[in-house]
Amino acid sequence: MSVPADREPAVELARSWRGPWSRADPAAALAMARHIAADLRDGLAGTGVRAAARSVRRLLDADGVGLADLSGIPVWAGTQPAGDAAEILVRQVLHAETRAGRPPLMALPLHVQDELAGVLLVHGNARRALVKEAAALIVESLQRGRLEASAEQAAQAELRALRAEISPHFVYNALTVIASLVRSEPDRARDLMLDFADYIRYSLARHGEYTTVADEFHAIETYLALQRAVLGERLRVQVRVAPEVLAVALPYLVLQPLVENAVRHGIEPHVGPGLVQVRGEAEGNDCVISVEDDGVGMDPALAEGILAGRAASDGVQDGPTKVGLANVDRRLRTVYGPWYGLVAETAVGAGTRVVVRIPRFQPGVMP
């Protein structure tokens, strides 16, 4: 952008015209402030810095505005001052951490959480108070960007911490059953041992956050094979999944806790045989997976409490699995948004059906 030689009249014109970006229009000023905040989300080294500098320049009605991060190389919008005056000022501010220079060239330090993050350079006759406010706005925006980034990190860390864990109860039972079969049915024991190894390998895998429905169903099958060895004829199982959804990506170990819940709280307390059905289907652009048992069921209010994470309130045994259900619910919501939680349908004596709905494609969710 070139600056006319007789600058003063041009500025006067801009003020009297009161265009959409004129300072007297509060809506435009607010919108610009919002854009600055959005542009600075990635910090002073991010991609939006030039756009932010442009907005600040309009806000201040200055000839040029520069934003520099700690490297000391400013990104300019508008005209740069001639010579190396700006460079000297930036170095001065980075060194002393106080403001330097006077109109027509000023440099202000930007302190984010009591720590120097960069320098704001203003070239031209802008009001000092206004420049100070602009610097404060930039600091607020940078602060917000940092908070957002750290909130995201926290969510990621929580997601990692929430990964389901293998229940020691199950490991013990499985190994005992395998041990009892080693002499009488060595072949079956060997198959079960491989199942167990497979299951452990999958559960302990730490090489990514997401997997595919196909692998998740494989984990369920190994788990159910082991449980069938433990429970014998009491457990009947159907696993069925439409080929269309096998490739859908989803977080690790979302389905296994649901199946474990169905077996341990639906079938085990139940007298006589029970059936666990796992079904995966496509519905529009979503994939719907349901885990259903015809066991004892539970009070709907209790189920609601479990999903809301109030597992401890009933004070019964097997806390971990119930926490597991709430975990799955929260992980799904974190990854896919509030629409995609668990849905449980249950009543006392009527079995339980838990439905997971996930979109077939979600940006960032890749196995």
Place this chain on the structure above:
Amino acid sequence: MELNLWALAGLATVAFATFYIGYRSSRLASTTPDFLVARRAVRSSRNAAAVSGEYLSAASFLGVAGLVLKDGVDALWYPIGFTAGYLALMVFVAAPLRRSGAYTLPDFCEARLGSRGLRGLSTVFVVFIGMLYLVPQLQGAGLTVTRVTAMPNWVGSALVAVIVVVNVFGGGMRAITVVQAFQYWLKLFAIAAPTFIMCALFIKNGGVGTSQSTGLTEDLPPTFTSNATINVTTPVELQVKEAVWLLAEGVVDGAPAHGSTFWAAKTHTVDAGTELQFFTGSSVPVVVGAPADNASWLRPVPGTSDMFLTYSLILATFLGTMGLPHVLVRFYTNPDGRAARRTTLHVLLLLSLFYLFPMLIGALSRLYVPELLVTGRSDLAVLALPSKIAPGVLGEVLGAITAAGAFAAFLSTSSGLVVSVAGVLSTDVLPGRVRDFKLGTAIAGVVPLGLAILLRPTDISLTVGMSFALAASTFAPVLLLGIWWRNLTWVGAAAGIVVGGALVLGALVVGTVSDYTGHWAWPLFSQPAIVTVPVAFLIVILVSKATQGTKPPDVNRIRLRMHAPDRLGFIRDRDIARFGSPEDRARLANGRHRQ
């Protein structure tokens, strides 16, 4: 047309089988008592049959034969283009698209370019292309049902729309791969078996020489092989190459005509409601614009205008296939990029096999049912031919089989389109994300039905050609450049989609208006791809170059994902077992050691 019970039974069987297979495969589990491993991935060949089943639409089943009957050699570019589109898909798109993890076209735009705005824009065009493609399917269904049951046109359209929507509502489309694979084999049978029998009858009757028809290489117009009475329902212009005597009842050349009429060798206009009666052996007048004699029918048409039209068609079908919404979603079923490519290869073979038969039927129709040339309803060739070539029960049974196949074509393509359009609608347009799939389905079924009833039916293949042109001018540049060009930006992609789409839609509007007001438009308006596709590519490239600042920051990571070979394991968990004997490892690596 009288009620044909055989054909009616055929239609009912197809409708029932579609429902039944859908339900059986989604309900099978309830009857299996024990552990049922259903986790196996679909084989490429079955997946390919599903892709072909969904792809072979009314345009392929009825339209290709009709165009061969009318335009001869030039029409062969349609089946070639419809098939060759998969070559482009296989070479350039299939594997990288599958590896990108995208399910729909908007998904791909978002995954590659990271822009919600572009996603919204592409959603609009997906819905538009889907509906534009649905309209001729429903119109073709109307045509078939009218032919078979003498009910008005809209009944058939409504019937197909209702069957599709109800089937989706009932969850019958959940096991969609199985249903669509079945539909392919059904269609192949329904066109191959009658063709074989008709060819056998044709040869048994002594071939061309003995019947009264004109040989296909002679420089003469086709002739009627029996007395034919033709009711003209829409006004037509007919070109007569050899003077004929005929009986006419109604308005001919602007004057009322009663009884015996002589037509000289020039162009005649016939108004709606006129009844024409031709005698055996007299030559057949042909709708203006189609080759009038058999020799020119068999030669490629000379002249630059037609040549441009042909190249335009080739470009539209070659690049348009990859932009059709219901084609891409099928590829998601493949476990990895290699399987996607292999599936496309199978699709090429299956389609090539299928398209042999409509061509044969088109050629036979030229001999046996030339009266279709008079009315311009050449799309009926596949349905009308059997009863002419084999009068009696055999002809009726064969006619029933082809009618059932045509019905299967409408059902499968419409189902695929309705499901894809409804999916996109419910995800991106309707509020609420989860509950509205049924509402989306209803919209995706009802709106095209309304359009199908309101708009004047033209040749099915031509309308379908238009949706190919639209797809080729909007999504093909985004897909090809998105996969193979590092510097694509979302601004460039959006500009290309808007400009390409606007050009094609403009041509569509101009063409339609000109159809209603006396055919004044340049023929290129009916197939504008040769202009719009290069323009769209150019716009995408230029605007992307100008807006390099908006390039997505993770472009390298995405491109690595799309282009890295599958065995490097960017898609699946490639964690191979590291213990046991080699056989154990092999079994474990497949993830299925329990047999």
